[in-house]
Amino acid sequence: MSEQTPRAPQGAEHAVLEEQIDQWRGYVQRRRAITPADVDEMEDHLRGQVADLTASGLEDDEAFLVAVKRMGNLDEVSREFAREHSGRLWKQLVLVPEEAGENGRWRELGVVLALAVASGIWVKILLDAAGTDELVLVRNAVFAVLPFLAGYFAWKRRVPWGVSAVLLAATAALALVVNLYPFVEGPHGDPGMTGFLAISHTPVVLWLLLGVVYAGGAWRSGPRRMDFVRFTGELIIYLALIALGGGLLIGLTFGTLSLVGVDFEPFLGEWLLPFAMPGALLVGAWLVEAKKNVVENIAPVLTRVFTPLTIVMLVALFVALLVNGPLTAVDRELLILMDAILVLVLFLLLYSISARDPLAPAGIFDWLQLVLVGAALAVDAVALTAMLTRIAEFGFTANKVAALGLNLVLLVHLVWAAWLNLGFARGRRPFADVERWQTQYLPVYGLWAAIVVVAFGPIFAFA
Amino acid sequence: MHIDKDLVAASATPLVLGILADGESYGYAILKRVNDLSGGRMEWTDGMLYPLLHRLERLGYVQATWGTSDVGRRRKHYAITPAGRETLAERRRQWAVVSDALKQVWQDVQPGPVVAEGWA
Numbered sequence: 369m370s371e372q373t374p375r376a377p378q379g380a381e382h383a384v385l386e387e388q389i390d391q392w393r394g395y396v397q398r399r400r401a402i403t404p405a406d407v408d409e410m411e412d413h414l415r416g417q418v419a420d421l422t423a424s425g426l427e428d429d430e431a432f433l434v435a436v437k438r439m440g441n442l443d444e445v446s447r448e449f450a451r452e453h454s455g456r457l458w459k460q461l462v463l464v465p466e467e468a469g470e471n472g473r474w475r476e477l478g479v480v481l482a483l484a485v486a487s488g489i490w491v492k493i494l495l496d497a498a499g500t501d502e503l504v505l506v507r508n509a510v511f512a513v514l515p516f517l518a519g520y521f522a523w524k525r526r527v528p529w530g531v532s533a534v535l536l537a538a539t540a541a542l543a544l545v546v547n548l549y550p551f552v553e554g555p556h557g558d559p560g561m562t563g564f565l566a567i568s569h570t571p572v573v574l575w576l577l578l579g580v581v582y583a584g585g586a587w588r589s590g591p592r593r594m595d596f597v598r599f600t601g602e603l604i605i606y607l608a609l610i611a612l613g614g615g616l617l618i619g620l621t622f623g624t625l626s627l628v629g630v631d632f633e634p635f636l637g638e639w640l641l642p643f644a645m646p647g648a649l650l651v652g653a654w655l656v657e658a659k660k661n662v663v664e665n666i667a668p669v670l671t672r673v674f675t676p677l678t679i680v681m682l683v684a685l686f687v688a689l690l691v692n693g694p695l696t697a698v699d700r701e702l703l704i705l706m707d708a709i710l711v712l713v714l715f716l717l718l719y720s721i722s723a724r725d726p727l728a729p730a731g732i733f734d735w736l737q738l739v740l741v742g743a744a745l746a747v748d749a750v751a752l753t754a755m756l757t758r759i760a761e762f763g764f765t766a767n768k769v770a771a772l773g774l775n776l777v778l779l780v781h782l783v784w785a786a787w788l789n790l791g792f793a794r795g796r797r798p799f800a801d802v803e804r805w806q807t808q809y810l811p812v813y814g815l816w817a818a819i820v821v822v823a824f825g826p827i828f829a830f831a
Numbered sequence: 832m833h834i835d836k837d838l839v840a841a842s843a844t845p846l847v848l849g850i851l852a853d854g855e856s857y858g859y860a861i862l863k864r865v866n867d868l869s870g871g872r873m874e875w876t877d878g879m880l881y882p883l884l885h886r887l888e889r890l891g892y893v894q895a896t897w898g899t900s901d902v903g904r905r906r907k908h909y910a911i912t913p914a915g916r917e918t919l920a921e922r923r924r925q926w927a928v929v930s931d932a933l934k935q936v937w938q939d940v941q942p943g944p945v946v947a948e949g950w951a
Contacts, residue, residue, distance in 0.1 A: 372834040400841045409858060416859035417877070440876030452889070679898065687933060 385428040389414065391518045394443060401450035414439065416426045436770055438685060441680055449805055477654065480520055484650040487516035488643035507567055511543045513646045516576045518581045524657070525584035535577050542821065549825045550698060562825045569817040570768075575600075576814035593807040598722050599656055601667030601715075606652040614644060668723030671716045673739055682709070682743035689750045703771040710778040713744040717785060719807055726799040734793045741786040748779065749798070766828040770820050777816050781809050834873055843883055845877070845922040848915050851893060855910035858884065884909055892918050 389411065396407050414435050421431035439445070483532030490512040498504035515536070522532050559567060582599060583592035618636065625632045717737060752775065759768055788805050791797035850856060850864045858880055865873060888894045892915030897900040911919070 405907075406881060406885075410878065412857070412904055412906050413859040413862070413877060413881075415904070420863075427866070438877045440878040445876070445882070448879055449885075452882045452886050475855035823834050 382428060385418065385432060386431050388429070390434060399442065399446040399449070401446050401453060407451065410439065468527070473658070476524070479523055480650050480654040481647075483520050484647040485643070487513050487646035487650065491642040491646060492639070495638070502784060503553070503563075506559075507546050508543070510571045510574055511539065513649060514571075514578055515539060516646065517650055518578050520650060520653065521578070521581045527581055527585050531580065531585040533807060535580060539574065542570055542573060542818075545822055545825075549830060551825060551830050558792060562830050565766055565770050565824055566821045569820040572817035573814055576811065576817075579810075590804055590807040593810055594722055594803065595627045596778055597718055597807075597810075598665060598667070599653075601719050601722070602656045602659075602665055602795075603649075603652050605666050605670075606655050607648060610648045610652055611666050616649065653699075664725055667719045671720040671723075675716050675720065675733075675736055678713065679736070679740050679743055682740070682747050684715075685746045686743065686750065687708075689747065702751055703768070704753050705774060706748050707771055707774050709779065710744060710775065710782065711747060713740060714778060716740060716808055717782075722805055724799065724803075726803060728799075730793045730795065734789065738786060738789050738793060741782050741789070745779070745782060745786065748775065766824050766831065769828075770824065773816060773820070779811055781812070784809075839873070839875065840841070844887065845919060845926060847880075847883065847887065848892060848919040848922070850910060851909055851911040852916060852919055855908050855928075857906050857908050891915075 380764050385556070385785055391413060392414070393407055395402060396410065402410075416433035417438060418428070418431045421434055422428060491509065494505055494508055494512050500818055509811060518535065521527070546566050549566070551562075552560040553563065560562075579593065579596040580587040582596045583589060586592050594788065618640070622636070647713065665790075717740070720737060755772070759772070785802070785805060788802045792802050793800055846865055846868075847861060850861050856864070861884075862875060862877060862880055865875060865943075873909060878896050883897070884893065888909070894907045894912050895907050895909050898906055898908050
């Protein structure tokens with residue numbers, strides 16, 4: 369606003385006064401309850417006062433001081449503003465501008481909605497083509513949705529055509545692998561071991577490919593990778609909220625329609641969900657993009673809440689595993705659960721790092737994180753020894769190798785992160801080292817997931 | 832003279848509405864008018880005028896528009912609305928009652944230094 373304010377004609381002799389008024393403006397503007405328009409109004413007042421005082425013989429700086437003094441204690445004034453406009457203390461997200469002339473945001477929403485509808489049509493086609501073979505749908509759903517999300521970012525970030533072409537080729541290759549490999553199916557039409565692994569690991573590969581588009585092609589840049597991590601966390605939270613709201617709407621519609629004898633289910637499954645799910649993803653991504661610098665990230669707040677709770681959980685698990693051992697009877701499910709726990713710990717670590725001020729000195733929370741990672745590693749070590757003895761006894765299967773491999777990938781990530789974190793907490797390393805390791809390691813997950821998708825089929829005879 | 836802040840707060844709304852009833856005005860001019868009317872004895876904290884004006888705007892007693900000053904600076908003008916005039920009339924009746932009652936009290940009380948300090 370202040371840029372649009374026409375400045376009064378001023379001679380060089382008032383330069384000091386102008387500077388003082390600018391400083392005052394900046395000082396007032398820091399109060400959240402006072403908007404720039406209010407500051408404009410008060411500045412007009414201040415200038416009127418200064419003009420009158422100088423006309424009566426005061427020097428510029430004297431007049432300024434008197435005028436500021438008469439304006440009153442800013443804390444009290446700002447409290448009064450806050451009492452009048454309590455809503456201003458809550459940041460409001462303006463998604464599309466109210467003023468005419470700024471058509472960019474509307475156009476962006478148009479692009480997002482068009483892509484969402486296109487993705488919905490694609491899912492619908494897939495649904496009809498799959499018929500009774502649900503596996504076709506499960507295998508391809510992610511290919512029908514994520515490329516459209518990538519399309520949004522490619523459009524927004526003006527990603528070079530070359531990069532887009534390479535990514536599309538990689539996506540197409542993955543789609544071919546997943547669909548053409550002769551995976552053996554289970555007895556009831558459910559996927560076999562390697563088939564299931566391929567289906568569950570493709571989203572990871574595609575998500576990291578999406579990261580390349582999100583970074584506008586600059587995927588080697590650590591800060592851009594961290595941005596993608598932040599985006600992912602916020603998107604998950606927004607999607608959960610949208611799903612909650614959508615679920616409520618569907619439930620109310622379902623209940624009401626069933627009372628008057630209309631069966632809502634065919635429409636829900638055939639039309640609503642195929643369009644609603646990609647729509648939620650794209651709109652969620654658009655919301656996260658729009659709110660980026662307006663609303664505080666929520667994922668780091670959640671990590672603060674859950675880090676201490678997770679430590680308690682891990683210590684309880686550690687004791688339970690030790691007391692109830694030996695763990696000879698446990699199945700690979702333990703390994704999968706351990707992977708899930710390590711992923712959770714990793715998320716807690718990653719999201720608190722993503723929000724940390726790199727220049728702030730190490731504090732109690734950094735030590736808490738160290739305890740968290742240490743506890744996770746201890747629990748994992750107990751489970752892993754049990755699993756290794758069992759694997760040595762009964763041999764490898766695709767599932768065990770996949771779970772074990774992921775466990776190792778996570779272990780390397782966490783052990784080194786703990787080491788760097790310890791160095792930082794003791795003041796031996798800058799925080800940048802901790803942050804850089806997190807972003808450097810991310811592609812390893814994509815690589816591992818790609819290996820599981822592409823190589824596990826042939827290695828384990830598509831069992 | 833220092834005037835108790837509760838008294839300032841109670842009289843502020845009718846004063847501002849009364850000034851605006853004479854014609855539309857803006858923040859600094861309203862404040863100057865208050866000073867003139869009280870002969871400089873009523874000193875308001877300038878900054879407090881704006882939350883008050885915004886409250887009157889929210890209640891629909893005044894209407895604000897952005898204009899420009901003589902030197903081309905953005906300036907917010909306030910004009911009284913019919914609802915504001917009604918409120919002003921109502922406040923005027925209330926103040927008349929209070930002021931009548933006070934006048935009789937002043938006549939009964941013997942002015943003296945001790946009492947005067949007690950009221951200060």
